[in-house]
Amino acid sequence: MQRLKDILLVSGFDVKVTRDSDTSIHDKGIEGIAAQKSSDMDNRLKIFNSEDNAVCISIHQNQFTDPVYSGAQMFYSDEQRGSEDLARAVQKRFATLLQPDNNREIKECGKELFLCYYSKNPTIMAECGFLSNPGEAALLDTEEYQEKTALTIFSGLCDYLAER
Helix, strand or coil: CHHHHHHHHHCCCCCCCCCCCCCCCCCCCCCCHHHHHHHHHHHHHHHHCCCCCCCEEEEEEECCCCCCCCCCEEEECCCCCCHHHHHHHHHHHHHHHHCCCCCCCCEECCCCCHHHHHCCCCEEEEEEEECCCHHHHHHHCCHHHHHHHHHHHHHHHHHHHHHC
C-alpha cells in the first residue's frame, strides 16, 4: 500500500516493504509453486526480522464465499509481545474513523499465518475489507478510500506506539 508507505516516510518512520505487488520474492532458481511459495515466505520473514525494534503490518483484502460480509479485521499471534495491542489499536481506529458499523473483533492466529506467527517483532495481518462484498470491493478500488484506509492504519499504529 503505497499511500501508507508515503505517510510513514513523511512522518519520519524507516519503512521496509516486502513487496508492493502480487509478485513472489522467492530465490532465483527455485522451481515448483510450493517451493517458490516457501522461499517467498522465508524471504519476507527475513525482512520482517531484519530490525530489532520494528513493527510489522501485513496488508491484505479478505475474501469469503458469502458476499454479505464486510469490514476490516486484524489478526495477530500471541507469540510476539505487543501484537495483540497493535491489532486492537488498528481495529479500534477502523471502527471509529472509517467503518462505524464494523463490530469485528481482533482474532488470534496460529502457524497458518506464517509471517504473524514467526515474526520476532509485533506483527499484525490487516484485512482491510472483503473483495467478495461488491460494495466494499468498489470502495477498496477507489483512491479516496485507499487514502482513508492508509490514514486509519497509520492512526492505529500511532495509538499503539504512544502506549508503548
